[in-house]
Amino acid sequence: MTSNKKWRIGLYYILLLGAVMAGTMLLGVVTVVVFKYFGVIRSDESGYSIALVTTIVISVLVTFLAALMLGKNIITPVTKLSDLSQRVAKGDFNATLDAKSYISEIQTVIDSFNAMVKELGTNEALSNDFVTNVSHEFKTPIAAIEGYATLLQEKSLSEEEKQEYIEKILYNSKRLSTLTGNILLLSKLETQNIITDKTWFRLDEQIRQCILTLENRWSEKGLNFNIEMDEVWYYASESLFSTVWTNIIGNAIKYSKEESTIDITLEKGVDFVTVTVTDEGIGMSGDTLNHMFEKFYQGDLSHRSEGNGLGLTLVRRILDLCNGKAEVKSQLGVGTEFMVYLPADRAE
The missing domain is CATH 3.30.160 (Double Stranded RNA Binding Domain)
Structure with missing residues (x-):
C-alpha cells in the first residue's frame, strides 16, 4: 500500500x-x-x-x-x-500627589512636583506673613506719631508735656526710618549673591567706631566695656559689616542690665577671624534662640519692647554672603554670648 x-x-x-x-x-x-x-x-x-x-x-x-x-x-x-x-x-x-510608580523616571517627576508645591506653599506663606508683619510694624510708629501730633495741638499743654510729645514723635520717626532702611537693605541682599563693594579696612577699628556711635545708648545705662581685639585688616564690604556690628552690639546694649559689663574680643585664628560679644543681660529662652534669625521674630515679651525683628535677619544674610557664620549661647537671667566667625583667608 x-x-x-x-x-x-x-x-x-x-x-x-x-x-x-x-x-x-x-x-x-x-x-x-x-x-x-x-x-x-x-x-x-x-x-x-x-x-x-x-x-x-x-x-x-x-x-x-x-x-x-x-x-x-x-x-x-x-x-x-x-x-x-x-x-x-x-x-x-495643598495639591500634592500621593501616587506611586514603579518607573523611576515617573516617580522622580511625582516627587519633584510635590517638592515644588511644598516650596511654593512655603514661599506663599512667608510672603503673606511678611506683608502682614510689615504692615503691623509700619502701623505702630505711624499711629504713635499721629497720636502725639494730635495731642500737641491742644493749647492747654505745658512746655514739659510738649517736649515729651516731641521726643516721642522723634523716637517713632527714627524707628520708622530704621524699619524702612532695614526692609530695603534686606530686600536687596536677598536677591544678591555676590558682594561687589569689597575693600580692605581695619576690622578692629570699625568695631571701636561702632561702640562710639552707640555711646548715647550705653552711657545712659552706665555700661562698661572690656575690649580685647587683635589688629586685623579684612577684605569685605565695610558698610555691610558696620550693619552687623551695629545690630549685635546694639542688642547687647539694649538687653544688658544697668551698670553691667559687655565683653568684646577679636581674635585672628588659622581658619577663622572670631568676634565675640558677651553681655550680662536678661538672656534668651531656648525658643527665642531657635527662631532669633527669622524675619520679624522678636522672641518672648522681654524682647518685644524695641526693634522690628529684622536686625539679626540682616546679620545672618550678610554673613551668608561672606561665607561666615554666627553662633549664640544664652541663659535667661544670666546673659548672651554672640560669636561671629569670618573666613581667615580674607584677613591680614
Whole structure:
C-alpha cells in the first residue's frame, strides 16, 4: 500500500501584532513571533492551528496585562499631575500627589512636583506673613506719631508735656526710618549673591567706631566695656559689616542690665577671624534662640519692647554672603554670648 503523505523540511511560525492601549492613548505595538519547530514536517499537518489559537490567547493576555501596568504606572500619575497642576496654577498649594510608580523616571517627576508645591506653599506663606508683619510694624510708629501730633495741638499743654510729645514723635520717626532702611537693605541682599563693594579696612577699628556711635545708648545705662581685639585688616564690604556690628552690639546694649559689663574680643585664628560679644543681660529662652534669625521674630515679651525683628535677619544674610557664620549661647537671667566667625583667608 502506497502512502500519499508528502514530507518536506519547513518552519512553522506565527506572527502576531497587538496594540497596547491605555484609555484612548496608543502606548505601543507588541509583536509576537512564535516558532513551533524547525525540521521535517508533513505538508498536511494541521496541528499548527492549535498553536495559533494558544499563542493568540497568550498574546492578548500579555497585551492586556501590559496595558494595565503601563496605565497604572504612567497614565494615571500623569493624568493626576495634569489636574493638580491646574489647581496649583489657581493658588491651591495643598495639591500634592500621593501616587506611586514603579518607573523611576515617573516617580522622580511625582516627587519633584510635590517638592515644588511644598516650596511654593512655603514661599506663599512667608510672603503673606511678611506683608502682614510689615504692615503691623509700619502701623505702630505711624499711629504713635499721629497720636502725639494730635495731642500737641491742644493749647492747654505745658512746655514739659510738649517736649515729651516731641521726643516721642522723634523716637517713632527714627524707628520708622530704621524699619524702612532695614526692609530695603534686606530686600536687596536677598536677591544678591555676590558682594561687589569689597575693600580692605581695619576690622578692629570699625568695631571701636561702632561702640562710639552707640555711646548715647550705653552711657545712659552706665555700661562698661572690656575690649580685647587683635589688629586685623579684612577684605569685605565695610558698610555691610558696620550693619552687623551695629545690630549685635546694639542688642547687647539694649538687653544688658544697668551698670553691667559687655565683653568684646577679636581674635585672628588659622581658619577663622572670631568676634565675640558677651553681655550680662536678661538672656534668651531656648525658643527665642531657635527662631532669633527669622524675619520679624522678636522672641518672648522681654524682647518685644524695641526693634522690628529684622536686625539679626540682616546679620545672618550678610554673613551668608561672606561665607561666615554666627553662633549664640544664652541663659535667661544670666546673659548672651554672640560669636561671629569670618573666613581667615580674607584677613591680614
